[in-house]
Amino acid sequence: MTEPLTRTRGESGRVTGSSRRTRRGWSSLLYLVPAFVFYGTFTIAPWVQSVWLSFWEWDGIGAATWAGFENYIKVATDERLVVALRNGLGFIVFYTVFPVILGLLIAAVIAARPRRGSGFVRTVLFLPQILPLVAVGVVWRYLYAADGPINQMLRAVGLGDVARAWLGDFTWAYPAVGVIGTWVTTGLCMMLLLAGIQKIDPSLYEAARLDRCGPVRQFWHVTVPGVRAEIVVAVTVTLISALASFDIVYVTTGGGPGYQTIVPGVLIYKLVFTSNEVGLACALATVLSAIILVFVAVIGRIGRRGA
């Protein structure tokens, strides 16, 4: 396969004229077609369709009426939708900030002194990633219940006053759901960052040690800059899962108590399946994807600037 291609390149070096070069360009594009067909059919087309639907008032079944930007005006003014967007943004702390920091610390510790059992720790921490999020939600709902294991533990150590039905508490439900997000994404961040740390040239650590840098300064001056690219990836991936979160919230609280934990994902789902406002749901989804795109672009830019 590589043989003829190489030869073509060799020839085109001698022959002047652009026709050959163009043909080469087209033939290489051909390899992208299968992937693009799938991507176009299952990702881009539905996305475009939902953008298109956001300009209609449609109940999902009958005839639709043109709504123009009405749905977008509602997204900007409906209090519930604004609260949902704010909650989604707040989840960045639990889905991105905490997991990246925790993941970095754990990865640094594991990488600094590989010992027996660190493989086990790695597996356990990564485990939440492979569980279906619905199952994660069901398990945590049990853990947080009024008579659940977390409260039993609190009572056992004499902290019975703190025990409560965590997911029913107007103050604590939101952080309680957020902690589940941290638990799920920390493992992923740790794996990514660990891989990054392991490719850092050991001589850099050696040089740092010769300069009499302790473990903390090695961490700041060698490890962190060394995994910058991995941090960007981890932040991007977890940020998207924060803003697009659905499963965990839907299963644990359904957005309650009141509207304390409502997030855009749950609201979009409810708008489509409960109140049959497909157009409004698509408008909210479009706004959400625009916000995500902006965030991803900004992070990408920050990452590049540092590199």
Next chain:
Amino acid sequence: MQRRTRLVLAPLAAGALLGLGLTACAPGATTTGAGAGTDASTELTTDDITLTLMSTPESGAATEATIAAFETEHPNITIEYSQTNYEDYNQSVNLNLSGDQSPDIVLLNAVANTVKNKLVLPLDDYADLYGWNDFFPANQLNQWRVADDGTTLGDGGALYAAPAGFSLVGTYYNKAIAAELGIEAPTSLAEFEAALKTAKAAGALPVQLGNAEGHAAFVVQLLGQGMSGADTANAWAFGHEGATFDTEANHAAAQTLTDWQKAGYLGDPTTVNGTDLQGAVDNFIGGKGLFLVDGIWDAGKIGEGLGEDAGFLPFPGENTTGIGTSVAYAISTQSEHPNEAAAFLDFLRSPEASEQQFAQGFMPDDPTVAVAEEGTLQGDIVAAWAEIAEADGLVAFNNNATATMNDALKAGTQQLIAGQMSVGDFIASIQADWAAAHAG
């Protein structure tokens, strides 16, 4: 830089064209079905035909057994039964009805936008032919009568579904705790509140309430309609023009709930909001709570758990009322055999079908079948059902007043119980949701 932009934009533009091609123009389409053209008749085909029926496991348990009895009577008609769990069912029922492979008979859990989009047949001709209007008390059919606007329910509208058994929400009580505290079954709100006070003073939890899914809405509704009467309550639940949630009775009801919360009758508000219905039922069976407001769908579990100690009452109030709805079946507009499907709907009120309904824990279409020993939980439920029917006190679920009302009531009662919302704001938020759906 420019080059990169072009690379990103090219697939996006291509995708956009592709997407537009797929969506054509305006979304949605109207379907006209085969069934709409058939004249209603009680004369059935003699050909071998197959009907398809879709239901949920809870509602369909009795239906499956009924199908067997129906097939024995009509050997040339086969009914293929299929079921999906409740939530998936509600999300897919309209899509199924509007698709190419529409089932003939479907369980209808709410009118939603099914009637508006003409997905099911009006059944008035069949009701006349089979005499359903004489057989059922008016308020048992009114929930499935829909006016021309597709959303207003009740008297005067066309009938779109036939009942296959009823559920009822009332008050369970723990007879052992009541006996210990010397409490008699309360028959008025004053007696009920006195019982709550006695229980609280004796250190027992007066009311077991799980509001994680918003079931305090049952308490608010029962308190409210106990004061206002069933007709006022139904007018609102059915979406009648000019009805409002902002009534003295509903203010008093929401106020009573908050008063009970403040008096400690419901337990810690966070625990209430953090406990779901099944959790509350488990707690009640475990002896936590003198009363539990819940539907008869949990009677089997509670009867098994508490045995002889389980009792059931209509919620006490000035007017005897209950919240209830029917398991009901409708016929798809696309059905090719609407007459045979209607014959099955009629069969749902037969003694055979009613026995199955009663055995599965529903109040049967034919009330003469509901016989249970006095003093048992089942006996209490039959007596309560008769008492409510006698008083014409059956009211539709407030939760079904609009598509989003369940969510509004859930969030509202959670905020009310946690002290995050005033009674006035609660009433206003519920009425606002209603007005948005029933405007004009």
